[in-house]
Amino acid sequence: MSEELRHADAEALQESLTVVQTLLARHKLVEELLRKQDMPRQELVASMVHRQHLTELRQKLEQMHPADVAYVLEALPLEDRLTVWDLVKAERDGEILLEVSDAVRETLIAHMDSEELVAAAETLDADELADLAPDLPHEVIQDVFQALPVEEREQLRSAMSYPEDAVGALMDFDMVTVREDVTLEVVLRYLRRFDELPDHTDQLFVIDREGLLKGVLPFNRLLVNDQDVEVHTIMVSDFIKLHPDDAAEEVAQAFERYDLVSAPVVDSHDKLVGRVTVNTVVDFIREESDSELLAQAGLREEEDIFASVWNSVKNRWTWLAINLVTAFIASRVIGAFEGSIEKLVALAALMPIVAGIGGNSGNQTITMIVRAIALGQIQPESARRLLHKELGVSLINGLVWGGLLGVVAWWLYGSVHLGMVMTAAMTLNLLLAATVGVIIPMTMHRLGRDPAVGSSVMITAVTDSGGFFIFLGLATLFLL
Amino acid sequence: MSEELRHADAEALQESLTVVQTLLARHKLVEELLRKQDMPRQELVASMVHRQHLTELRQKLEQMHPADVAYVLEALPLEDRLTVWDLVKAERDGEILLEVSDAVRETLIAHMDSEELVAAAETLDADELADLAPDLPHEVIQDVFQALPVEEREQLRSAMSYPEDAVGALMDFDMVTVREDVTLEVVLRYLRRFDELPDHTDQLFVIDREGLLKGVLPFNRLLVNDQDVEVHTIMVSDFIKLHPDDAAEEVAQAFERYDLVSAPVVDSHDKLVGRVTVNTVVDFIREESDSELLAQAGLREEEDIFASVWNSVKNRWTWLAINLVTAFIASRVIGAFEGSIEKLVALAALMPIVAGIGGNSGNQTITMIVRAIALGQIQPESARRLLHKELGVSLINGLVWGGLLGVVAWWLYGSVHLGMVMTAAMTLNLLLAATVGVIIPMTMHRLGRDPAVGSSVMITAVTDSGGFFIFLGLATLFLL
Numbered sequence: 037m038s039e040e041l042r043h044a045d046a047e048a049l050q051e052s053l054t055v056v057q058t059l060l061a062r063h064k065l066v067e068e069l070l071r072k073q074d075m076p077r078q079e080l081v082a083s084m085v086h087r088q089h090l091t092e093l094r095q096k097l098e099q100m101h102p103a104d105v106a107y108v109l110e111a112l113p114l115e116d117r118l119t120v121w122d123l124v125k126a127e128r129d130g131e132i133l134l135e136v137s138d139a140v141r142e143t144l145i146a147h148m149d150s151e152e153l154v155a156a157a158e159t160l161d162a163d164e165l166a167d168l169a170p171d172l173p174h175e176v177i178q179d180v181f182q183a184l185p186v187e188e189r190e191q192l193r194s195a196m197s198y199p200e201d202a203v204g205a206l207m208d209f210d211m212v213t214v215r216e217d218v219t220l221e222v223v224l225r226y227l228r229r230f231d232e233l234p235d236h237t238d239q240l241f242v243i244d245r246e247g248l249l250k251g252v253l254p255f256n257r258l259l260v261n262d263q264d265v266e267v268h269t270i271m272v273s274d275f276i277k278l279h280p281d282d283a284a285e286e287v288a289q290a291f292e293r294y295d296l297v298s299a300p301v302v303d304s305h306d307k308l309v310g311r312v313t314v315n316t317v318v319d320f321i322r323e324e325s326d327s328e329l330l331a332q333a334g335l336r337e338e339e340d341i342f343a344s345v346w347n348s349v350k351n352r353w354t355w356l357a358i359n360l361v362t363a364f365i366a367s368r369v370i371g372a373f374e375g376s377i378e379k380l381v382a383l384a385a386l387m388p389i390v391a392g393i394g395g396n397s398g399n400q401t402i403t404m405i406v407r408a409i410a411l412g413q414i415q416p417e418s419a420r421r422l423l424h425k426e427l428g429v430s431l432i433n434g435l436v437w438g439g440l441l442g443v444v445a446w447w448l449y450g451s452v453h454l455g456m457v458m459t460a461a462m463t464l465n466l467l468l469a470a471t472v473g474v475i476i477p478m479t480m481h482r483l484g485r486d487p488a489v490g491s492s493v494m495i496t497a498v499t500d501s502g503g504f505f506i507f508l509g510l511a512t513l514f515l516l
Numbered sequence: 517m518s519e520e521l522r523h524a525d526a527e528a529l530q531e532s533l534t535v536v537q538t539l540l541a542r543h544k545l546v547e548e549l550l551r552k553q554d555m556p557r558q559e560l561v562a563s564m565v566h567r568q569h570l571t572e573l574r575q576k577l578e579q580m581h582p583a584d585v586a587y588v589l590e591a592l593p594l595e596d597r598l599t600v601w602d603l604v605k606a607e608r609d610g611e612i613l614l615e616v617s618d619a620v621r622e623t624l625i626a627h628m629d630s631e632e633l634v635a636a637a638e639t640l641d642a643d644e645l646a647d648l649a650p651d652l653p654h655e656v657i658q659d660v661f662q663a664l665p666v667e668e669r670e671q672l673r674s675a676m677s678y679p680e681d682a683v684g685a686l687m688d689f690d691m692v693t694v695r696e697d698v699t700l701e702v703v704l705r706y707l708r709r710f711d712e713l714p715d716h717t718d719q720l721f722v723i724d725r726e727g728l729l730k731g732v733l734p735f736n737r738l739l740v741n742d743q744d745v746e747v748h749t750i751m752v753s754d755f756i757k758l759h760p761d762d763a764a765e766e767v768a769q770a771f772e773r774y775d776l777v778s779a780p781v782v783d784s785h786d787k788l789v790g791r792v793t794v795n796t797v798v799d800f801i802r803e804e805s806d807s808e809l810l811a812q813a814g815l816r817e818e819e820d821i822f823a824s825v826w827n828s829v830k831n832r833w834t835w836l837a838i839n840l841v842t843a844f845i846a847s848r849v850i851g852a853f854e855g856s857i858e859k860l861v862a863l864a865a866l867m868p869i870v871a872g873i874g875g876n877s878g879n880q881t882i883t884m885i886v887r888a889i890a891l892g893q894i895q896p897e898s899a900r901r902l903l904h905k906e907l908g909v910s911l912i913n914g915l916v917w918g919g920l921l922g923v924v925a926w927w928l929y930g931s932v933h934l935g936m937v938m939t940a941a942m943t944l945n946l947l948l949a950a951t952v953g954v955i956i957p958m959t960m961h962r963l964g965r966d967p968a969v970g971s972s973v974m975i976t977a978v979t980d981s982g983g984f985f986i987f988l989g990l991a992t993l994f995l996l
């Protein structure tokens with residue numbers, strides 16, 4: 037725990053932001069005045085006031101936790117953000133860069149010169165540096181790398197060698213290790229020689245002379261046992277061991293299932309190489325669910341809300357392009373039935389309802405199945421059973437809602453047959469949605485691809501074109 | 517750490533599931549045989565084999581961690597699930613019920629009688645009981661309540677009195693407290709009198725005679741300082757304090773920002789009443805992001821993938837009904853222009869493209885803004901700036917994509933004017949999407965409502981009806 041202010045509730049945090057904004061506003065007002073009036077005396081006074089606001093602002097920032105400074109930076113438009121960033125003490129730059137979102141980090145780094153970046157990077161641990169490295173210019177990395185002690189250089193190299201979604205990218209190197217043949221008294225004496233233990237140390241790692249991991253000694257056991265007991269008699273030897281290549285998502289689930297605070301990482305020879313802590317896991321979970329939510333709306337990555345129009349256009353265009361292609365295909369399906377629509381214009385008004393309900397229902401199916409796959413609840417054998425269930429749901433929905441809309445169509449356009457075609461088309465499109473909604477994610481899963489990506493676009497494409505085709509096709513067959 | 521097997525990777529967990537499934541399948545095969553053949557000797561042999569599979573299954577389950585048994589139960593169809601549930605030892609029922617998803621918990625509870633439920637509930641702590649209580653029959657709660665000691669009864673009453681999204685519902689009562697005027701040696705001696713410390717104890721709470729919270733003593737400080745130092749000289753007095761009424765979402769963010777493992781909860785007089793631990797927070801975060809994802813597809817709550825068709829229909833019908841209403845309104849907008857479509861049937865084929873791109877773009881805007889609101893990055897003052905930016909993005913997209921589709925329409929239908937109407941309509945619908953995409957979530961936020969709920973339905977309703985109206989309206993004005 038440090039001397040910085042910390043806020044448990046969002047309101048207090050919001051207040052800090054308001055203070056910063058007020059000081060910034062005053063500062064800008066004075067700058068405005070300075071520019072307008074150039075009489076020497078006034079300038080003098082104004083520039084004193086000017087400096088005073090910045091000093092107050094700097095003091096306010098110094099009291100704030102790095103994560104809270106990051107929050108303030110994210111909530112400010114670019115110009116204000118850079119003013120505040122310049123006021124942050126250089127030695128805090130590194131930890132704040134770690135806390136801000138990727139999009140905002142880019143704007144801050146773009147504003148710093150190499151020297152500042154090297155200085156900021158040098159305040160960080162190897163595992164933290166590895167997180168920051170992808171955003172840093174190559175020459176900065178080189179400089180920092182040269183300046184590191186050999187051990188940390190190795191750690192950095194190893195941390196950077198793992199993909200973002202592997203345990204190797206989440207782990208840090210702040211382990212406290214003990215031997216198994218010493219007493220707890222010795223352990224306690226050893227711990228008192230530290231100025232401070234690494235954050236999230238809830239257990240010590242028991243290793244032998246070769247660095248092989250023999251067990252873990254949770255503080256819970258260290259503290260409740262007699263001091264003359266030896267480590268090996270109370271250490272836990274059946275514990276969760278991670279490997280650098282393990283998938284981060286699976287490890288996150290293990291942390292959740294077993295309520296872990298930290299877990300050791302070992303290489304293929306069982307040698308202790310690092311540890312993963314719950315705070316990293318929490319960040320990972322939040323980022324994952326965030327990017328899932330963004331991906332669903334076709335936002336490629338988190339977008340700084342104050343990003344330029346141009347950057348936003350780039351971030352969003354892929355999705356729009358894909359959707360235009362599928363919409364265009366659906367449009368050509370309708371085009372093929374223009375003759376029918378000319379004869380019975382009611383079809384044009386009713387067809388979006390058929391397509392729409394298929395899309396909605398298909399998205400419900402796909403969301404449920406993607407989620408169950410992610411939780412590991414679905415085996416390939418379950419596919420048939422799930423398909424049966426989804427078809428059952430669709431049949432009921434088709435008969436109920438399709439029946440209702442059929443009656444409405446009959447009432448609106450005075451044609452029983454149009455109503456029957458409406459009911460049949462809605463039911464068939466719902467059955468199509470269920471089938472495709474089960475098959476798409478299951479197939480992607482079997483092919484080893486992430487079923488969450490793109491499933492929603494595909495199902496909408498199918499139910500739109502399919503819905504138009506079924507409805508207009510049935511109408512052409514039976515009504516004209 | 518207990519004696520149960522635990523798996524760090526999903527594969528090992530999957531294997532456990534496969535073992536269970538194989539044993540179940542064998543068991544069912546034998547049952548099948550028993551039913552078909554009723555010769556006494558064979559029956560005898562078969563029933564021995566029969567029992568043997570169940571015994572093996574029971575042993576397998578006993579080795580598994582409660583969270584893993586929960587996983588297996590969730591991945592099995594109802595009938596198999598209940599077979600496995602009957603094999604689980606009664607004294608583990610309580611902790612497993614806590615781990616399974618709400619939907620699966622309902623199926624298990626429905627299968628148990630009052631006596632079993634009371635027995636399961638009695639194995640739990642007050643805070644765990646409070647989590648389970650909403651799903652239990654009223655008379656079971658009454659029985660359990662009567663059986664509790666006075667202190668726990670009070671705790672249960674208090675835990676149940678808070679809404680699900682308040683800190684009061686997340687907290688537990690497993691605090692270890694010390695006085696400020698004792699030495700660390702005394703503290704260590706005190707801790708050694710415990711058989712075991714509560715899970716996630718990373719700090720002790722320092723209270724006075726009245727139970728008022730004076731500070732916290734992190735293990736990190738307890739372990740590195742000299743034993744003859746007194747608690748008050750090293751305790752942290754500027755720490756995060758929660759209140760039972762705090763919003764759980766804000767507390768989750770505080771845990772993330774400050775990397776907490778546990779935090780004390782105090783009442784309005786600063787009296788220590790409980791604590792929140794990171795594992796509860798992780799579960800809360802996962803549930804929140806889960807229900808957000810489900811809500812986006814209109815699934816009211818998590819749905820057991822093996823739920824009956826009827827339960828699934830009920831879970832999904834609200835969303836389908838709402839969407840049918842908005843689709844019907846859009847259909848009536850088209851209906852109003854039937855005369856125009858009759859004259860120029862190309863309009864029917866092109867109109868879904870205009871509506872579609874508006875919906876996609878609007879959903880991108882709304883997703884980004886809802887997320888920024890949730891992170892507290894948007895103040896009411898930013899609304900105008902954001903609107904400008906979103907309008908800029910839409911204008912560019914409208915001119916680029918609208919221009920492209922305009923040329924395509926011209927080429928397909930040989931009418932420059934139709935192409936120009938297409939471009940204009942797409943641009944205008946994108947501008948409409950941007951405006952509404954900013955205004956809807958900002959207004960809901962200002963009214964104190966959750967902007968994530970229903971925003972997506974509303975924007976699609978507006979861009980569908982709006983898109984049809986703009987396109988068909990422009991066409992009627994300029995082409996006919």
